[in-house]
Amino acid sequence: MGVKTLDDLLAEGVEGRGVLVRSDFNVPLDENRTITDPGRIIASVPTLKALSDAGAKVVVTAHLGRPKGAPDPKFSLAPVARDLGERLGRHVQLAGDVVGSDALARAEGLTDGDILMLENIRFDPRETSKDEAERQALARALVELVGGPGSGAAFVSDGFGVVHRKQASVYDVAQLLPNYAGTLVAAEVKVLEQLTESTQRPYAVVLGGSKVSDKLAVIENLATKADSLVIGGGMCFTFLAAQGLSVGSSLCQEEMIETCKKLLDDYGDVIHLPVDVVVAPKFAADAPAQTVPADRIPADQMGLDIGPESVKRFTALLSNAKTVFWNGPMGVFEFPAFAAGTKGVAEAIIGATAKGAFSVVGGGDSAAAVRQLGLDEDGFSHISTGGGASLEYLEGKTLPGIDVLESENNGT
Template identity: 45%
Template sequence: MNGFKTLDDADVAGKAVLTRVDLNVPMKDGRITDDLRISRILPTLHELSRKGAKVVVLSHFGRPNGKVVPEMSLKPVAAALATALGSPIAFAEDCVGELAQDAIAKLKPGGIVLLENTRFHAEEEKNDAEFARKMAALGDVYVNDAFSCAHRAHVSTEALAHLLPSYAGRNMEVELKHLTAALEVPEKPVAAVVGGAKVSTKLELLGNLLSKVDKLIIGGGMANTFLFAQGREVGKSLCEKNMADTARDILREAVARGCAVVLPDDVVVAREFKPGAASKVVPADRCPADQMILDIGPVAAARLGTLLADCRTLVWNGPLGAFETPPFDAGTVTVARTAAALTAAGRLLSVAGGGDTVAALRHAGVAEEFSYVSTAGGAFLEWLEGKELPGVAALQKAA
């Protein structure tokens, strides 16, 4: 993934720069509960402002389905963004038309304005050409700093790149740099941790990784399906028994490609899935009929630590167990901390993202200790699946 221009190539002084970011942050009772996405875009906004651009910030928020939904206004986010930036910013009640034009006209070089939710217009998600021209007319330059939205071919994420001089923001640049280093041109051996509930939702991901990595570590509910496919008893565990043939196909393909699939040696089982439930460790093929597998066991966790110590690159997507519910977090926490320690020692490039991964690494206290943790969900997964991301492809074509 390369071939795009960055802010190093952009002349932005005195120009209106349409800057697509991802401000779709979690909120509760009008307060942002996780500001990681805000902190990630600050370098781009600060740099554009410092270089004298008139910074016009574009983002979606929630899924208003092309209608104005007051609860999905970006106005509350504007206040949080201003606090994070350490300077006031303006807010426009629309992302096209006179309200947006007037707000931009009032900007001085270095000033920043946040436009209202792009998805208040149905044309945004339809990638409508006329709507794209209206939005492009607001600016002189386009910067995409929203990798987490790059899998969507929308006006603000894709079409604008074809209508204005276009560049990747610093967040986008850093993300693509790490993703390229992790799977496109990795230092080998490469390991991938893939967890989560269902094999059926990650077939394309598994298929792509078989040709990219040396060791494929499978955990979570997915591992139960593979254990079942090998004829092992999984009791009342979450298990897609109808996917057994598919799991066996994946295992055969892995052998053909020289990829070692790693399943747990031992597991933590319990009769009930609740915090503090009575549990025990058993071999992976000895799950009692009246119990369920909820985590990998200590032997499996130790084995994975040894395995990672022999690798140079790690891609992580999904927890190894039901980490939200102690004591079934131990496996994920142990392996995550091992990966973080190897990263700190300069022995491992570790890149993680997608789904519950960020929450799991935060729970383990190591989210800041991996080489890179992506805030992208769907985009990260589609990248793992080997798919072309429209937002990235548009930047490459523009270059």
């Protein structure tokens, strides 16, 4: 990666300099606005601590959820600021706005080592605007909070979960200031480069999730590179339907059946589907579950997990792998009755890792499942913080938030 890193910035010296950091704090909250999975906050700590300890005046920008481009209390970053402050062992201020009077006043009052978090960047509609001029106007306002161009200020990109977005706080700010990849982003890109450029074989890919359409591009790309491609989750039923099987009331994308047929025709020796599934009459935690062969799903039942025989077969495939990429749960892991498939496959990946495999959990629901199911996070080589970004990278797409850092003339 031809990008300057946080180490380069720290070597230059940051004491007294304004540093704008784009983090990813899009963490899940329960009905009491309690953070249920702080993984992304934990991952942000090394970069922010290093900058604060070195005496930078740190301004952090991030998003949470999908607000409609206006302030919304349920998407406030207040819980994140509290949690981050506890992990850093220091007070983290939270501005009452994004680039308004409160943010400006607080930014002007920062002393060396202080950390200011701006309110949810997506409260400002310009963040996600398709209008380049609007995005650039917000970017200029963000940059002014750390002193503006030419002031010695710098930008650190450390939100891997958003680098596939061409947004003001991700892309446009990097064109205005000297830019650097934070610890998290640099580590994520290094892992993905290893997956794509120096993959040890056998290479196994495990894909889950609900819709084939969401993963089609990555399936098409990885099917040509992987030795085995295991498919579970809701999207496996569209593939089973493509084999001519009845899938009952399971999730099935009718419009994708022909596409799945072609994928099975072209890559039938690589793609592996469940041979049994756990079904129930409705989508509910207390629904009565039963295991049935994949070719005998009752008409009034829906598949909510892969079955034990599928786990056994997938484990056999994974046991000899030297490289494993996993993105997407095998079933509705949030419901205990339908979590065994995801847990079994995750344990198989942990087993392969213990034997020397390089394993990557591709963020999103997969990372959440690892934590919710009480699995050892250290059992995997890497757990990504960005599911969408990981997938787009593996599809071969350019990630704007990385590409802009690699450009030689941005902000320098």
